[in-house]
Amino acid sequence: MAVHQLESTTYIYTYSCAEEELSLCRLERRCMFGIDTELNAIEAPLKIEPSRSPFIKERIEVLCTGDTLEALINKIRELPEMDGTFKVLVINHNGDPKSDRVDFKERRGIERKIGQLVPGQPDLHDPEILLGIIQVNGKWFFGPCVESRSIWFLHQQKPHQYSTALSTRVARAAVNIAVPHLGEQKVIDPCCGIGTVLVEALSMGIHIIGSDNNPLVMKGARENIAHFGHEGEVLLRDIREINGRYDVAIIDMPYNLCSVISAEEKREMLQSARGFAKKAVIITVEPMDEIIIAAGFTVVDRGEVFKGKFKREILVCK
Numbered sequence: 001m002a003v004h005q006l007e008s009t010t011y012i013y014t015y016s017c018a019e020e021e022l023s024l025c026r027l028e029r030r031c032m033f034g035i036d037t038e039l040n041a042i043e044a045p046l047k048i049e050p051s052r053s054p055f056i057k058e059r060i061e062v063l064c065t066g067d068t069l070e071a072l073i074n075k076i077r078e079l080p081e082m083d084g085t086f087k088v089l090v091i092n093h094n095g096d097p098k099s100d101r102v103d104f105k106e107r108r109g110i111e112r113k114i115g116q117l118v119p120g121q122p123d124l125h126d127p128e129i130l131l132g133i134i135q136v137n138g139k140w141f142f143g144p145c146v147e148s149r150s151i152w153f154l155h156q157q158k159p160h161q162y163s164t165a166l167s168t169r170v171a172r173a174a175v176n177i178a179v180p181h182l183g184e185q186k187v188i189d190p191c192c193g194i195g196t197v198l199v200e201a202l203s204m205g206i207h208i209i210g211s212d213n214n215p216l217v218m219k220g221a222r223e224n225i226a227h228f229g230h231e232g233e234v235l236l237r238d239i240r241e242i243n244g245r246y247d248v249a250i251i252d253m254p255y256n257l258c259s260v261i262s263a264e265e266k267r268e269m270l271q272s273a274r275g276f277a278k279k280a281v282i283i284t285v286e287p288m289d290e291i292i293i294a295a296g297f298t299v300v301d302r303g304e305v306f307k308g309k310f311k312r313e314i315l316v317c318k
Contacts, residue, residue, distance in 0.1 A: 011047060012060040012134055012141050014093045015040045020306035021169070025055045027303030027314060028173045032180040041093040041100075041136045046181075050148040052204055053176055054169040058091055060132040063143040072133075072140040073114065082120030084128035089145065091134045100135045114142075155199050159227050160220030162194035166252060166283065166312075170305055172200040174314060177303075178248045178281040179206055185247040190239040190273065195221030195232075197250050202230035209246075213238040240272045249277035253284045263291060270295030280317045285310070292317055 013033075017025040030036050032053070033044045043062075050056040063079060066072030090107040093100065102110065110133060115122050118131065132145030152168040166174070175197060179185055182205060189197045192210035194217055201208040202225060210221060210232060218236055225232045239251075251273060254261060261269075266288065273280050274296040282292065292299060297317035304313050 009045050010062040011044055012058075012062060012132075012136060012143075013042050013044065013048075013050065014057045014091060014134070015042075015055050016057050017055045021055070023303040024170065024173050024305040024314060027301060027316070028053060028055065028176050030301060031177045031316065039093075039136070041134065043136065043141075050146055051151050052172075053148070054150075054152045054172050056148050057093075058132060058148065059146045060091070060134060060141060061143045061145075062141050065142070066140045067138075069110070069135075069140055072142055073117065076114060076117055076142060079119060082118060082129055082131075085121045085123035085126075086115075086118060086129040086131050087122065087124055087127035088115040088118065088131045088133065091132050091145070093134065093136070100138065102135065151203055152200065155196075155203070155228065158194070158196075158199070158224045160194055160224050162196075162217070162220075164255065165194050165196045167307075168196060168200065170283075170312065170314075171196040174250055174252075174281055174283060175201045175204065175206065177314060177316060178250045178279070179204075182206065186245070187248050187250065188242070188246045188277065189250045189252075190237075190242055191252055191254060191269075192221055192234060193217050193252065195224045195234065197252065198225055198232055198234070199228055199230065201250075202232050203228065208250075209233045209235070211235040211237040211239070211242065239269045242272060242276050244276060246277045248279040248281065249273050250281045251283065253282065253288070255285045267291050267294050270297065273297075278318070282315045282317055284313050284315070288313075288315070 035042050050059040064075035088111045090102055090110050130145045133142050152172045155168045187206055187208040189210045192198055192212050198208055198210045215236055218234060221234045270292060289299060299315050300318050301316040304311055
């Protein structure tokens with residue numbers, strides 16, 4: 001439902017992640033927004049669907065701001081009538097400065113007060129529009145709020161699982177790091193395994209091709225993709241045999257006992273990727289900087305994610 005709104009090009013995004021995912025979350029945020037901060041809320045001019053990221057909780061399209069709550073309330077009084085029923089919600093963002101947090105009783109009071117001032121018809125049970133209020137760095141923001149849906153969570157229930165496959169959260173973040181802004185990019189996952197990255201990319205509408213040199217996983221990858229209603233090309237092909245040109249490759253380097261490869265083979269794989277991809281997001285469980293450089297790539301950014309003592313590095317290479 002549309003909202004009669006003032007001209008606005010600014011959005012507030014709130015974030016939430018576990019400590020072991022913080023580095024990966026910040027890498028994704030740098031790639032998508034060009035912002036690096038320890039705060040769990042950012043202000044940015046870009047409009048991105050919040051469900052794309054496993055870490056974004058809400059997006060608020062800013063209609064008005066105020067240095068104080070009273071200044072914000074005065075601007076809300078001047079807004080045109082909402083085109084649809086609405087509910088007002090005060091949003092806290094955990095981990096940010098204490099001064100930005102509002103306790104439960106105060107939040108309910110602010111919601112009631114502003115709900116009575118917003119021009120239009122309130123509906124606390126089934127609103128057409130959710131209106132968010134948030135304080136970031138001492139400043140107040142107000143506007144239509146979109147809450148993230150955990151699409152990645154649904155993708156955990158695949159017909160075929162692979163013990164060493166990326167988690168759906170890491171795979172989704174890797175896709176956003178590789179393709180921060182949706183468009184006409186040609187993307188390839190040349191070591192696609194069971195198709196975890198493919199499912200996440202296809203669910204975002206990204207054109208991606210998968211391939212792998214292991215014939216045992218091909219059927220499972222195709223069935224996983226079809227299970228979620230997507231269509232995607234998955235080929236039996238070694239990374240060193242790929243031709244053509246792609247905007248970006250997402251490469252989860254083989255590492256389990258069935259995929260032991262030498263340093264020379266890794267260099268050959270990445271040299272091949274250097275030939276067919278302008279950019280690569282490389283996921284590895286061991287240091288690979290020297291091999292990456294020898295293959296002709298430059299590491300321009302990096303992050304890491306932990307699962308217990310197990311660590312993966314995510315390297316952005318050009």
